[in-house]
Amino acid sequence: MGYVAVKGGIQAIEESIKRLKYERLKKGTVLKFQEIEGGMRCLIDQVMSESSLYSETLAAMAIKQAEGSPEEAVFLLRAYRSTLPRKHYSRTVQSEEMSVERRISSSFKEVPGGQILGAANDYTHRLIDFDLNEETDDEAIAWVREYALESGVDNDQTDLSDLPKTLDYLREEGLIPTCEINNNEPDDVTKESLHFPTSRSQRLQILTRGQTGAVTSLGYAALRSYGALHPTVGELRIGKLPIYVNSPFHDQKEDEDAYYIGEIKVTEVETLFPAEVQKGKGEKEIEFEIGYGICYGQNETKAIAMSILDRCLETGNPEYPPHNEEFVLLHIDSVESTGFISHLKLPHYVTFQSKLDSVRKSKK
Amino acid sequence: MRIEYNFAFFDEGSKREIRRATLKAVAIPGYQVPFASREMPIARGWGTGGLQLTLSLVGKKDILKVIDQGSDESVNAVNIKKLITKTTGIKVTDEASEATIIQSRHRIPEIPLQSGQILVLQVPLPEPLRYYEPSELETKKLHAEQEYSGAWLMLFEQIMNYGTMSTGADHPAMVHDRYVMAPSPIPRFDNPKLNHSKALILLGAGREKKVYAVPPYTRVESLAFEDFSFEVESFKNKYCGICGAKGVFLDEMLDDLTGETFYQCNDTSYCLQRLNQESAGRGIYNDRV
Structure with missing residues (x-):
């Protein structure tokens, strides 16, 4: 009979962890947080959005540790988030107060306040820029200085906030x-698990922290054939929103007692869906319904897809999976989906033995 | 920036919240209590439900045992143990009788649990009715109305199709004549150990955000029919090739050299304990073949 070890897993695990460190370091270079923060803005935005944790520095640390894997980085930040006591809720944020960096509407040629293209990949040709290979820090600093001078002469008086x-x-x-302003206290999905049917606040929270790819795919499915019309982007805006918390020392929630705790950059999207409404006596009219998307950082595709899914879930047509709240909301979270898929790598020999027994019995 | 983690990882508010859900679960045996499951440093599906229960309960004097598929040293058991000891500094053990908290994936130890012990089972899919009803809203209603004909029908169809209940692990059980419960994917072999257990059994599903419980001395019956009884996995005429134990759950192994199948105890610490006791000449176990 061959030898089968009863013990012996611990050392193998230690070696595997060491090997992982080796893979990260074997080329002899160490990434600095500053380099990640400086050069990986989009990855940081994606990771912060999926993590529900707004900190560029922590996101950069997580990305370094995760060797650039978004699912791992999100995992690290979510786990870290679990250790933080939550002491305050912010005051309601009015997105009109956004200090806008980019703002477009595809519904109108011109909009009050103007189309502001800002920074976007949309207008570039996706050709690999081989010159980046020779880019130096000095050149970058010189370019930025020149750019600042150039944009300083802009005489536009528009108040971007x-x-x-x-x-x-x-x-x-x-x-x-x-629609009337809904001043109900939102449900907090991180403090109470989802129960169905969900409230809109729960839906929006799950959508905004959804995995970028998953939200995009389901939004695309709805757009392509499973249940939405073709929406129009009423407005997509990117910019910074100030965040305030109420003073813990005053009972009155006066504006001037609130503390400014910083600002967050978000992408906000409002899409328009034409919909038929009944107006009594068989008359019908067409009105626009709105889909709403918002997420941390500049994540435009995700925010638009979120607005589509928001609309789908509001409609809730049972024919289409993207309209089914359990189908959408229970399957788009990065930590949950990657975790459960990866658990298949765990040993399953007990359950398999049990299944084997059933299979053998069925053959008798 | 450097950060020190709190005792048992969570902040105290989170722990208290999980314990509240646990108390409710104990009060309503077999009922799945939703809780605000936290993201853990261990992946969803790798035991985060069990881990959150353990971390919310653990005190400085607790002694912990963690097993995965019956083994104290398998990858995941080691990982979970490491995280808990790193954030609590408590003592760990392999011996089931010595532990105050036993966290387990897919097995209940062979040595009978004692009163005062807590067994924490990791649960991937807490909903026993999910197999035939995908919607959470619907299964919640079915439980509320004690409408379990789907579960019986599922077993009936299996018997009709295959001549046996083909449930494998996670064979559903009726708790306290009220709730049908997924016992987590323990083999059918372990289902009877749930019935009138002396120890408190807690089941945690992190990803699905549910906690449920079998309090001590609670009736737990595996679903079966009067004329078609529940059967555990059969290890007839088989015994452990290492310690010779019979009547335990066995792993089926293939000998590299001879190509023959042989068996050994799935519960590795039980096996080791038998070997130790035998070599110490105490001869408590005399059923060696």
Whole structure:
């Protein structure tokens, strides 16, 4: 009979962990956080968005440790998040107060306040720029200085922190149904697990922290054939929002007692879906319904896809999977999906033995 | 920046919240209590439900045993143990009788559990009705109405199709004549150990965000029919090739050299304990073949 070890896993694990470190370091270079923060803006934005944790520095640390794997980096940040006591909720943020860096509407040629392209990959040719190979820090600094001078001469007087919302224009005309401001305290999905049917606040929270690829895929499925119309982007804006918390020392929640704790960069999208509404006596009208997407950082595809899914879940047509809240909300979380898929790598010999026994019995 | 983690990883508020859900679970045996499952440094599906229960319960004097597929040293058991000891500094053991908390994936130890012990089972899919009803909203209603005909029908169809209940591990059980429960993927062999257990059994599903419990001395019956009884995995005429134990759950192994199948105890610490006791000449176990 061959020898089968009863013990012996611990050392193998230690060696595997060592090997992982070796893979990270074997080329003899060490990534600095500053380099990640400086040069991997989009990855940081994606990771912060999926982690529900807004910290560029922590995201950079996680990305370094994860060797650039978004799923691993998100995993690290979410786990870290579990150790933080949550002491405050911020005051309600009004997205009109966004200090806008980029703002486009595809519904109108011109919008009040103007189309502001800002920084985007949309207008580039996706050709690999081989010159980046020779880029130096000195050149970068010189370029940035020159760019600052050049943009300093801009005489535009537009107040970028008080741009009107494109949708307000349609609302005034009565093309979008008015909705009352909902001042109910939102549910917090990180403090209480989802229960179905969900509230909209729960849905938006799960969507905004969803895995970028998963949210995009399901949004695409809805757009392509499984249940949404073709929406129009009413407005997509990217910029910084100030965050305030109420003073813990005053009972009155006055604005002037609130503390400014910093700002977050977000992508916010409002998409428009034409929909038929019944107006009594068999008459019908067409109005626009809105899909809403928002996420940390510049994550435009995800935010648009989120707005599509938001609309789908509001509609809830049972024919289409992207309209099914359990189907969408329970399967788009990065930590949950990657975790459960990867658990298949764990040994399953007990359950398999049990199944084997059933299979053998069925053959008798 | 350097950060010190709190005792048992979580902040105290989180631990208290998990314990509250656990108390509710103990009060309603077999009922799945939703809780705000935290993301853990260990992956979802790798025991985060069990881990959160253990971390919320553990005190400085606890002694911990962690097993995965019956083994104290398998990859995941080692990892979980490492995380818990790193954040608590508590003592660990391989001996089931010595432990105050036993966290386990897919097995209940061979040595009978004692009162005062807590067995924490890791659960991947807590919903016993999920197999035939994908919607959470619907299964919640079915439980509320004690409408379990789907579960019986599932077993009936298996018997019709295969001549046996082909459930494998995770054979559903009725708890306290009220809730049908997924016992986690323990083999059918371990299901009877749930019934009137002296120890408190807690089941945690991290990804699915549910906690449920079998309090001590609770009736737990594996679903079966009057004319078609529940059967555990059969290891008839088989015994452990190392310690000679019979009547335990065995792993099926293939000998590299001879190509023959042989068996050994799945519960490795039980096997080791038998060997130790035998070599110490105490002869407590005399069923060696």
